[in-house]
Amino acid sequence: MKIAFRVSLYFIVLTLFWACKNDPEPRKYPQKSQKTKAKDTIPEVIIPAGGENDVDVSHIKTLTQETLEDYLEKYEIQNPESLVKVKTRFGDFKIQLFAAxxxxxxxxxxxxxxxxxxxxxxxxxxxxxxxxxxNSDKPSTQKLRSKIGDYLIPNEYNPLHKNNYGFVGMAKPPSQKVSNASSAFEFYIVVKKDGAHHLDKEFTVFGRVIEGMEVVEKISQVETDASEWPLSNIQMDIDVLR
Structure with missing residues (x-):
């Protein structure tokens, strides 16, 4: 069943291109005989629920598209931080988030x-x-998404912040074909040495890795299945530093 879900996921990513996963032990997936890549696109990945984790969401305020900007404007007053640390089994790295x-x-x-x-x-x-x-295939992740809210972030393209090596941007939902608004949840880090500038303007770049890019490089070298999902899950844990 999971293989069928992954095949469906890959089809979504490939279709989008042609139109322009705290587990103590990482879960293993069977390796495919040949890896097929969905080239040069950053869609938000739709993942069916799986696994056994659950989470309490009673403290979370649900946002809508209509309430998003006003809420974030007020939230920023008490939450002005812009530096985070991402922890993984490969090591840690820091991301500086841009003010603009x-x-x-x-x-x-x-x-x-x-x-x-x-x-x-x-x-x-x-x-x-x-x-x-x-994202992940755990039901807890999908439960969190649902509670946080079904909204998109308006595009904030800045010509000073392009898709250079080590820069961080937000993905877009596969269904988002009218505007360049971003996913609320999924982010990407460019590992292409000369950048991924065909993504400029269409995707909002909002930060860059300022320490530990070698960890990102290690992540970029793991084995994956045909849908580019790592054969051994790479759990993350993010802390706000300042």
Missing amino acids: EKLHRVNFIRLTKLGYYDDTFFHRVDSGFVVQGG
Whole structure:
């Protein structure tokens, strides 16, 4: 059943391209005989629920598209942080979030403080392009998403912040074909040495790795299945530093 889900997931990513995962032991998936890559696109990945984890969401305020910007504007007053540490089994790295892309930065800080990312994986790896995180196949992740809210973040493209090596941007839902609004949850880190500038303007870059890029490089070299999901899950844990 899980293989069928993964095949369906890969089909979604491939279709989008042509139109323009705190486990103490990482879960293993059977290796495919040949890896097929979905090239040069950053869709938000739709993952059916699986696994056994659950989470309490009673403390979370649900946002809507209509309440999003006003809420984040007020949230920023008491939550102005812009530096986070991402911890993985490969080591840690730090991301500096940019001030200019305010909605993206504040949303990322809020989700980090809610513990959302601690329930997710680096679930997509393309060694010559990006590593993508912020989702998982655990029902707890989908429960968190539902409670946090079904909204998109307006595009905040800044010509000073492009898809250079080590820079961090937000993915887009596969269904998002009208505007360049971002996913509220999934982010990517560019590992292509000369950048991924075909993504400029369409995707909002809102930070960059300032320490530990070698850890990101290690993540980018793991083995994956045909849908670019690592064969051994890469759990993350993110802390707000300042």
